[in-house]
Amino acid sequence: MGVEEEYLLVDSGGVPSGVADAAVRAHERSGGEAADEGPPGGGLEHELQEQQVETGTHPCLELTDLAAEVRDGRARAASAARQAGAHLAALATSPMPGPTTLTHGARYEALAQAYALTVRDQLTSGCHVHVSVADDDEGVAVLDRIGPWLPVLLALSVNSPYWRGEDTGYFSIRSQMWNRWPTAGPTAPFGSAQAYRDTVAGLIATGVALDPAMMYFDARLSPRYPTVEIRVADVCLRADDAVLVAALSRALVETAARQAADGVPPGHTRVEPLRAATWRAGRSGLSGDLLVPPALTPVPARDAVAALLDHVRPALTDSGDLASVQDLLGRLWQRGTGADEQRAWAREGGLPGVVEQAVAATVA
Template identity: 45%
Template sequence: MGVEEEYFLVDPLSREVVPRADEVVRGAAQDVGDLVSRELGRYQVETRTPPCGSFGELHAELRRLRGAVAAAARSAGARIAAVGTVPLGAPIPMPVSDGRRCAEQLRDYRRLVEEHVICAAHVHVSVPDQERAVLVSNHLRPWLPHLIALSANSPFFCGHDTGYASWRRMMWQRWPVSGPPPFFASLGAYESLLAVLTGSGTLPDRRTVFWDVRPSSRYPTIEVRAADVPVTAEESALLAVLVRALTVTALWAVERGDPGPEVCAELLRAACWRAARDGLRGAVMDPRTGLLAPAGDLVPSLLGHLGPALEETGDRATAVALLRRLAATGTGADRQRAVHARRGSLTDVVDALVALDPAVGLV
C-alpha cells in the first residue's frame, strides 16, 4: 500500500495560501527526491510514499515526507497545512502550474481548474490484475460514505463555515467524471465506458478519471480517492490500512465469484453527500437500503466487515485503537471547529494547522 498526500502552502503572517510550490518542491526534493512534486495549483504540493507493507512503515514514510516538505516550506517563507480546503483568503482564480497537462486541463475544464483549491489523500493498494481491480471497485462502493465521514477535514472555505464536514467533497464532485464509480460487470465494460469518455473529449486521458475508486493508470493498484487529506500522518496511515483491509475483503469475495453488490447509484451518491455534510456527527445513511443509523454505529459496522482482513494483515489492534480515538476526539473537521469555538478566529484555526508536528494531532 502507499499514500499520495496534497498540502497547501500558507503564508505564516496573512494565513492565506501562497504560490510557492516550485521553490518548495525543489527544496524538499534534495531530501526525498521524486517523492515530492507539484500539483495542479501553485498553492499546493504533493508527496507519494513508496510501497509499504505495514502501518508502522507507512506512518514513518508519511512523517518523513511531511517533515521534508515542512522544512522546505519554512525555507521558502511558508508553512504547510494538511487540510482539505482553504480556511482563509479568496484564492480564486488559482494560479495553475506550468506544463502541458495542466495547460490542457485548463483549456478543457476552464473555471473548474481555477477553482480546484482542494487537497486530498489517495490510497493505493496492490491487486493482481486490472480485471480484479474493477471487481474490487464494485465491492468498495458501499463503503465510500464511511471513508468520507472518517476523513472529513474541510469545514471552512475562504473565511466561512460551510456547514459541511467535508466541503472539499462538494467541490470535487463538480468534475464530469467524479464521485462514486459505476458498477462494472467486467474489465471490458470499464474499458468500453472509458473509450467513450475519452473519444468524446470528456476526458483528455485515463488519468483524468476522477472517480472515488479506480484502477490506477500508472501502478498495478486499486486507487481510492474519496478522502480529504487527514490532519496527521497517523490518520493517513489509518486510512490506508482500512482501504487495504477493504481491498483484501473484496478480493476474497471476487475469488468466490462474487462481482459485488449493485448498489443504486443515486442512493450511494446521497449517502456520500450525507457523510460529507455530517462526518461523524449525526446520522449515516446505508447506501444499500437508504436507512439512517446513528453515526456512532459507523466504526462498529466497519470493523465488523473488516475484522478478518485486519487480522490477516496484522492491523486489527492498531485500527481498533485509532478508530476508537477518532470516534472520541472527532474528525479533523470537528477539531478545526473546536479550535474556532474556543478562540473565535479562523486565523487561530490556520495557526493550529500549520503548527502541527507530523506526529501530533489537532486538539
C-alpha cells in the same frame, strides 16, 4: 499499500501561498528524490495549483512502516515549504480566502481551458490510498464491491468545513467542490476489466475527459501503478487518521477480492444511492447519520463505522492490523475529526488561528 497526500502552502497569516515551485526545487537541492523518477514514493511533487504540494509513501506491507513514511513525507514537505518561505498545512480546503495560481505545464493549461471556473476554484487537497491487486480483473472486481463503503471512509477523514473565509455547514466541502469535475464521484459496477477500459475510452472519446488520468472516480484502477486507488478521502489533519484510512482501505480491498473469488456478487447496481451516501458523509461527517450497506439505510455514524469494522475484521485480523485500527479509531472518537478540530480552534482564535493550529498538527 501506499498513500499520497496533498497539502496547502500558506503564509504567516494563513493565506494560501503560491510557492510550490520554490518548495519542490528546495526539496531537490537538499538531496530529496525528484518527482516521477524511480519507484513511487519519497518525492515532493507539484499539484494543480501553486498553493499545493503532494507527497507519496513508498509501497509498504506493514502498517508501522506506512505510519513512519506518512510522517516522514509530512516532515519532508514542511521543511521544503519553510525553505520557500511558507508553511505546510494538511487542510483539505483553505479556511482563509486567497488567490489560486495554476501550475505551469501543458496539461494544466489544457485543464484550465477546458474546465474554466472548476479549475480556478479547485484548491482542494485529498488523500489517495493505493492497494496492490493481482491484475485488472481483480481490480475491477474490487471496485465493483467497495463502493457502498467508501462514504464511511470520507466521514472518517472530513477536514474541510471552511471555504475562503466562510463556514460552509459541511464537514467536507472538498468533496462537494471535487464532484464538480464531470468524471468524479461513485461508479456503478463495471462487471469486467474490459468494460472498465471501454468506459474510460468512451469518456475520453466524448471530449469531456482529456485522458485516463482524468478518471476522478472515488475509486479507480491507477493509471500509473498496479493498484486500486481509493480517492474519496479528504487529506487528514492528523497523520494517525491517514494511517487509519489506509488500513481500512487495504482491508476493504482484501475483503472485496475474497468475495469476488468466492463468487459473491456486488451488493449494489445503481449509482444514485452511492451519490446520496457520499453527500451525506460530506455534509455531516461523524456527527449525524451515515448510509450503510446493504440497503444504504441511515444509521448513526458510530454504528456505521462499527459496521465497516465488522465487514473487514477478518482481513484486518489476517494482516495483524486489527488492534492498531481499533486504537486509531479510539483516538479519532476521542478528539474528533479534522473538521471538528478546525471548528473548535475557530471559536478560540478565528480562521487565522485554525491555520496556525493546523500547521502544528500536520507534523505533530
